[in-house]
Amino acid sequence: MVRGQRTAETGAERGTVPERLLGAATRLFAEKGFESTSVQEVVAAAGVTKGAMYHYFGSKDDLLHEIYARVLRMQTDHLVEISSREEPVAERVHAAAADVIVTSIANLDDTKIFFRSMHQLAPEKQRSVRAERRKYHELFRAMIGQGQSEGVFRDDVPAELVVDYFFGSVHHLGTWYRSQGALSGTDVGRHFADLLLAGLRPGV
Amino acid sequence: MVRGQRTAETGAERGTVPERLLGAATRLFAEKGFESTSVQEVVAAAGVTKGAMYHYFGSKDDLLHEIYARVLRMQTDHLVEISSREEPVAERVHAAAADVIVTSIANLDDTKIFFRSMHQLAPEKQRSVRAERRKYHELFRAMIGQGQSEGVFRDDVPAELVVDYFFGSVHHLGTWYRSQGALSGTDVGRHFADLLLAGLRPGV
Amino acid sequence: MVRGQRTAETGAERGTVPERLLGAATRLFAEKGFESTSVQEVVAAAGVTKGAMYHYFGSKDDLLHEIYARVLRMQTDHLVEISSREEPVAERVHAAAADVIVTSIANLDDTKIFFRSMHQLAPEKQRSVRAERRKYHELFRAMIGQGQSEGVFRDDVPAELVVDYFFGSVHHLGTWYRSQGALSGTDVGRHFADLLLAGLRPGV
Amino acid sequence: MVRGQRTAETGAERGTVPERLLGAATRLFAEKGFESTSVQEVVAAAGVTKGAMYHYFGSKDDLLHEIYARVLRMQTDHLVEISSREEPVAERVHAAAADVIVTSIANLDDTKIFFRSMHQLAPEKQRSVRAERRKYHELFRAMIGQGQSEGVFRDDVPAELVVDYFFGSVHHLGTWYRSQGALSGTDVGRHFADLLLAGLRPGV
DNA sequence: TATGAATGAGGCTTCATTCAT
DNA sequence: CATGAATGAAGCCTCATTCAT
Numbered sequence: 037m038v039r040g041q042r043t044a045e046t047g048a049e050r051g052t053v054p055e056r057l058l059g060a061a062t063r064l065f066a067e068k069g070f071e072s073t074s075v076q077e078v079v080a081a082a083g084v085t086k087g088a089m090y091h092y093f094g095s096k097d098d099l100l101h102e103i104y105a106r107v108l109r110m111q112t113d114h115l116v117e118i119s120s121r122e123e124p125v126a127e128r129v130h131a132a133a134a135d136v137i138v139t140s141i142a143n144l145d146d147t148k149i150f151f152r153s154m155h156q157l158a159p160e161k162q163r164s165v166r167a168e169r170r171k172y173h174e175l176f177r178a179m180i181g182q183g184q185s186e187g188v189f190r191d192d193v194p195a196e197l198v199v200d201y202f203f204g205s206v207h208h209l210g211t212w213y214r215s216q217g218a219l220s221g222t223d224v225g226r227h228f229a230d231l232l233l234a235g236l237r238p239g240v
Numbered sequence: 241m242v243r244g245q246r247t248a249e250t251g252a253e254r255g256t257v258p259e260r261l262l263g264a265a266t267r268l269f270a271e272k273g274f275e276s277t278s279v280q281e282v283v284a285a286a287g288v289t290k291g292a293m294y295h296y297f298g299s300k301d302d303l304l305h306e307i308y309a310r311v312l313r314m315q316t317d318h319l320v321e322i323s324s325r326e327e328p329v330a331e332r333v334h335a336a337a338a339d340v341i342v343t344s345i346a347n348l349d350d351t352k353i354f355f356r357s358m359h360q361l362a363p364e365k366q367r368s369v370r371a372e373r374r375k376y377h378e379l380f381r382a383m384i385g386q387g388q389s390e391g392v393f394r395d396d397v398p399a400e401l402v403v404d405y406f407f408g409s410v411h412h413l414g415t416w417y418r419s420q421g422a423l424s425g426t427d428v429g430r431h432f433a434d435l436l437l438a439g440l441r442p443g444v
Numbered sequence: 445m446v447r448g449q450r451t452a453e454t455g456a457e458r459g460t461v462p463e464r465l466l467g468a469a470t471r472l473f474a475e476k477g478f479e480s481t482s483v484q485e486v487v488a489a490a491g492v493t494k495g496a497m498y499h500y501f502g503s504k505d506d507l508l509h510e511i512y513a514r515v516l517r518m519q520t521d522h523l524v525e526i527s528s529r530e531e532p533v534a535e536r537v538h539a540a541a542a543d544v545i546v547t548s549i550a551n552l553d554d555t556k557i558f559f560r561s562m563h564q565l566a567p568e569k570q571r572s573v574r575a576e577r578r579k580y581h582e583l584f585r586a587m588i589g590q591g592q593s594e595g596v597f598r599d600d601v602p603a604e605l606v607v608d609y610f611f612g613s614v615h616h617l618g619t620w621y622r623s624q625g626a627l628s629g630t631d632v633g634r635h636f637a638d639l640l641l642a643g644l645r646p647g648v
Numbered sequence: 649m650v651r652g653q654r655t656a657e658t659g660a661e662r663g664t665v666p667e668r669l670l671g672a673a674t675r676l677f678a679e680k681g682f683e684s685t686s687v688q689e690v691v692a693a694a695g696v697t698k699g700a701m702y703h704y705f706g707s708k709d710d711l712l713h714e715i716y717a718r719v720l721r722m723q724t725d726h727l728v729e730i731s732s733r734e735e736p737v738a739e740r741v742h743a744a745a746a747d748v749i750v751t752s753i754a755n756l757d758d759t760k761i762f763f764r765s766m767h768q769l770a771p772e773k774q775r776s777v778r779a780e781r782r783k784y785h786e787l788f789r790a791m792i793g794q795g796q797s798e799g800v801f802r803d804d805v806p807a808e809l810v811v812d813y814f815f816g817s818v819h820h821l822g823t824w825y826r827s828q829g830a831l832s833g834t835d836v837g838r839h840f841a842d843l844l845l846a847g848l849r850p851g852v
Numbered sequence: 853t854a855t856g857a858a859t860g861a862g863g864c865t866t867c868a869t870t871c872a873t
Numbered sequence: 874c875a876t877g878a879a880t881g882a883a884g885c886c887t888c889a890t891t892c893a894t
Contacts (some may be wrong), residue, residue, distance in 0.1 A: 053878085070361050071275030075864060087880050090865065151415070152356060155273055190438070193431045194405070197423070200416050201409050201435055208408030221400070227397045231405055234394070235439030290890085291855045300889065412880060461857085475769050479683030483852050483885060495859050498886065559823070560764060561682055570780030598846070601839045605831070606826050609843055619763070625810070635805045639813055642802070643847030665874095687868060698869085699876045708868065855894080863887075870880080 051065045054092045056082040056222040058106070066145035066210075070100055070153040100153060101161045107146040108168045111139055126233060132176060133202060133232050134225035141213055141221030148210035173199055180236075182189050189236040202232050222235050250325055258296045261287040262310070270349035270414075274304055274357040304357060306367045310352040312372045315343055319379050329387045331439060336380060337406060337436050344410050352414035371420035377403055384440075391430030393440040406436050415437045456585040462500045466514070474553035474618075478508055478561035508561060509569045515554040516576045522585050531593040534641060540584060541610060541640050542633035548614050549629030556618035564629055567573055569589045581607055588644075597644040610640050658811040666704045670718070673711045678822075682712055699731040712765060713773045719758040720780045723751055727787050737795045738845060744788060745814060746837035752818050753825055753833035760822035762799050778801035785811055792848075801848040814844050 051059070064073045075096050092097050118132045140147040154165060177199045183189035196203050206227050211212035213224065241354040255263070264285035272319070278302050283293050297303050322336045356371060368387045387393035391401045409432050446498060459467070468489035472481045483504050484492050487497050501507050526540045548555040585607045591597035621632065663671070687708050691701050706713050713745045730744045740843045752759040766777060794799035814817035817840055825836065 069275070071273065072360060074379070074862080076862090085880055086865085087867085087882095090867095091880095092877060096864065098439070120342055133351075152359070156276065176384060193435060197428070200412065201432055203410030204406050204410065204412030206408065207412045207415070211411065212404050224401070227401055228405055231397060231402070233437040234441065235435040237436075237438065237441075239889075278887075280887095289855055291892095292853080294890075295853065477683070479681065480768060482883075484883090493859055494886080495861095496857075499857060499859095504885070522747065529724065559819070560767070564684065602831075603834070603842060605839055606843070608820065609840055612816030612820030613813050614816065615820045615823070616812065619819065620812050627806075630808070635809055636813055639805060639810070639847040639891085642851075643843040645846065646850075647846075686866075688866095697876055699871095700874080702869075703874065855890095855892105860888105861888095864885095866879105866884075867882095870881080871876105871878095871880080873878105 049129050052087055053082075053084055057084060057089055057092065057099065058102060062103055062149065062183075064147045065100065065103070067152060068150040070156050071147065077088045084162075095115060097156075097158050097161060100149070103146060103149060103163070104157075104165050105155070107143060107150060108172070109166070112168070112172050112175075114139060115172055119175055119179055124178055124188070125186060126188050127182060129236075130233050132179065133229040134222075136206055136219045137209070137225035137228050140209050141215075141224060142214060144210060144215070147206070148174075150208065153209045161200060175202070185237065187238065190238045192239065198232075198236070202228075245311060256293055257286075257288055261288060261293055261296065261303065261357075263437050266307055266353065267322060269304065269307070269357060271350040274353065275290070282351055301362050301365060302352070304361060305369070307350060307353060308358070308361075308369050309372075311354060312369070312376070314342060314347075316372070316376050316379075318343060323379050323383055328392070329383055329390060330392050333380075333383050333387060333440075334347050334433045334437050336383065337433040338426075340407075340410055341413070341429035342425045345419075345428065346412050348414060348419070351365060355411045355414065364372045377407070387440065391442065394442045396443065400439070404431075456462070457530050461490075461492055462620050463498055465492060465500065465507065466510060470511055470553045470557065473508065473511070474556040475563060476556065478504075479566050481530050485505045502629055505564075505569060508565060509573070510555070511554060511557060511572050512562070513576075514567075515551060515558060516573070516580070518551075518574070519544060520583075522547060523580055527583050527587055532596070533535075533587055533594060535586050537591060537644075538637045538641050539639040540587065542630075544611075544614055545617070545633035545636050546629045547621075548617050552618060552621060552623070559618065581611070591625060593642065595646065598646045598648065606640075606644065665696055665700055667695070669696060669701055669704065669711065670714060673762065674715055674757045675767060677712065677715070678760040681769050682761070684705070684810075709770050709773060712769060713777070715758060715761055716777050717756060717765070717780075718783070719762060720777070722755075724780070724784050724787075726751060727784055731787050736800070737791055737798060738800050741788075741791050741795060742801055742841045742849075744791065744843050746834075747839040748818055749821070749837035749840050750833045752821050753827075753836060756822060756825060756827070759818070763819045763822065779802060785815070795848065799850065802850045804851065810844075810848070814840075 041209050050225065057078065061073075061078045064077055064081060067073075075086060075089065078096075079086050082089075082240065089099075114135050115132055118128055119133060121128055121131070122147075123131075154162065177195050178191060178238070180195040184191040184195060221226075261282065262351075263278075265282045268285060270284055278291065281332050282300075282303070283290050285294075293303075297306070318339050319336055320330055325332055325335070327335075358366065361369065384393060384399040384402050385437060385444060388395040388399060413428075423431075465486065469481075469486045470487060470536050470552060472486055475481075481499065483494060486504075486507070487494050490497075495510060497507075501510065522543050526536055529536055529539070531539075533599055562570065565573065585603050588603040592599040592603060617632075627635075665699075669690065675692045676690055676693060679685075687698060687701065690708075690711070691698050694701075701711075703715070726747050727744055730740055730747060733740055733743070735743075755825075766774065769777065789807050792801060792807040792810050795801040796807060821836075
């Protein structure tokens with residue numbers, strides 16, 4: 037009955053209980069979808085009991101929310117740093133676009149879950165995630181807008197729409213990207229950022 | 241207890257039973273997700289009994305599969321027609337890109353369901369949908385490839401990746417597009433096709 | 445797997461499914477209390493599956509509510525009949541008081557449940573039961589009031605309070621009455637009605 | 649992390665830990681019922697941790713038992729004092745009847761719990777409470793019996809039954825009495841004692 | 853064709869209690 | 874004395890599907 041927090045009885049026993057739970061949940065939600073993964077499966081994969089899970093997370097929903105918060109935090113931090121660099125706006129947009137692709141691929145499970153299961157969140161948690169996401173979106177849009185004001189980017193397409201256009205490719209990564217494929221995350225990031233920037237060059 | 245198939249007892253009673261079921265299912269799956277919608281809710285919304293549903297569809301899964309088949313059929317038909325036009329490849333790609341956006345917006349519920357719930361389909365049905373989808377994808381990729389061979393498009397980005405890049409924006413439409421917004425489906429289609437084509441112009 | 449609705453595989457298999465469920469629930473709720481009786485125990489005692497129970501009753505709460513409705517209906521019917529008789533008010537009050545005791549003893553399980561578990565009902569159902577109960581209460585109070593107006597009953601005690609006073613003994617029956625005891629329901633009814641009526645005689 | 653037993657960090661922090669626990673439990677059990685109140689809620693309301701509760705009380709059941717013991721002790725003390733007064737038996741019965749009403753109203757939460765949740769107690773504790781209750785009951789019955797022997801009370805109703813009759817009104821108080829109402833505990837006590845005594849006057 | 857009662861497995865969550873610290 | 878993480882059993886309920894009529 038001894039169950040230390042760091043023993044390695046099964047392969048899953050690494051880190052603290054909440055960490056193990058989040059890890060297992062991320063893997064399973066990405067693999068089978070949130071609704072098709074039972075709490076039982078999550079706790080089994082984490083090598084923990086159901087009671088322990090409900091000690092740390094209020095609900096299955098909470099687990100999902102926590103996964104979202106983690107990704108959002110990281111990506112927003114990156115964007116804040118990039119957008120405040122002392123560089124021409126085109127370079128910052130290119131860096132930001134490449135970064136969101138690279139980090140999304142590095143955390144592909146989170147990305148899959150993010151776009152596939154957000155609508156399953158309880159309304160109030162959904163609102164909080166959306167608000168956080170909007171902040172990210174807004175920072176990106178502002179850079180596009182600046183480029184348009186400076187005449188570096190074409191301005192016949194609303195900046196808002198450019199963001200929706202580009203974030204589709206982020207959204208989509210989970211559908212097609214395979215880590216065993218020929219392209220690394222950095223490759224994809226560079227190509228996609230190139231396609232975006234080229235698309236934004238002022239017209240013929 | 242007599243209940244004709246075409247009477248109009250409730251607002252939901254339009255069309256044949258299978259049509260009503262597909263309509264109700266589409267609306268509900270888009271609104272609440274496939275897993276969170278019960279068969280009971282679907283048949284109630286369609287003004288039909290459970291027995292009737294199982295008479296026409298083998299399972300809940302079948303309903304989802306049928307919805308997919310419907311969209312895929314339509315979009316593939318469009319693409320076949322466009323790609324076989326006697327026009328410069330750049331124009332055909334532009335038309336195809338705009339068309340997939342326009343039809344996806346016109347059938348936004350189907351689009352939401354398509355990208356959000358495909359992983360819930362039974363494996364064998366999932367394979368059949370993917371195969372069909374690959375055909376569409378392939379047709380599109382071939383046009384890009386042709387443009388690259390002709391020197392009309394840049395060729396430093398794999399054609400395959402261009403398709404993955406662009407189809408992200410289709411995927412994403414269900415997340416942000418609102419029919420009450422300022423932009424019509426045609427507007428968005430044109431803008432997105434423009435951004436794609438500009439992105440494909442051979443390098444500086 | 446054959447399970448007819450009227451076969452007698454176990455002792456519990458008599459009557460329709462809802463009847464069997466209500467019967468089992470009444471017995472168990474009275475014996476162990478509502479909160480301490482599991483749905484599993486109820487369906488097992490009724491010889492039915494959980495699914496069947498939820499086909500007929502929306503929740504465990506509903507089962508309780510249905511039991512209440514049954515008793516209330518019966519007792520209100522009785523009171524309506526008695527209070528409309530062409531008899532002196534004192535006789536009608538005596539008859540009503542004796543009747544509520546007799547019927548409460550005849551349905552002692554319902555009586556126990558009624559007073560012990562009503563507060564466990566969902567608020568809205570609780571309101572509906574209380575409203576129904578108030579009607580009964582009101583009819584009784586009106587008879588007391590009439591007796592006071594006619595000078596047949598003392599009027600130094602509010603009629604309302606007399607009802608609260610007397611219904612305590614009904615409430616209490618489930619706590620002490622045992623059917624194996626010396627007194628029949630009719631005996632108790634007569635004695636209690638006598639005590640009430642004597643208590644109401646105009647003062648010394 | 650230092651948390652003194654008598655500091656006033658929250659409103660709930662009054663008295664010793666066991667007192668606070670009993671106070672919180674009484675309030676909550678009366679409000680929501682014993683089974684519907686979790687130990688977690690009790691300790692939270694008392695501003696104490698679970699470990700602390702299990703330090704002072706062996707179980708949740710113990711808490712309930714302690715509440716019972718408290719009321720019983722007080723009411724028995726009162727009755728012993730009253731029944732041993734040097735007064736005519738009718739006056740003593742009147743005083744005892746009024747007193748049990750007054751003290752039950754003064755401790756309405758305990759009264760509610762007493763009659764509503766006793767059946768949830770573990771069997772052996774239930775027996776101990778019942779035995780104590782029987783003593784009270786017996787003292788009261790003896791006074792009635794004495795009055796009947798002396799010819800002061802009617803004797804066509806068993807003394808035992810008179811007690812069951814009257815204690816119903818005590819039982820019932822928790823159901824209808826509201827402290828904001830027009831009647832004080834003393835008012836109700838007087839009225840109920842009057843009704844009882846009048847009911848006991850020797851027959852016409 | 854269509855009904856709707858019934859199944860039975862499984863889902864999420866709660867909770868009293870224990871125990872190492 | 875006191876903590877609070879963890880247990881494990883049990884609770885209520887949902888649901889896709891079947892089948893006798």
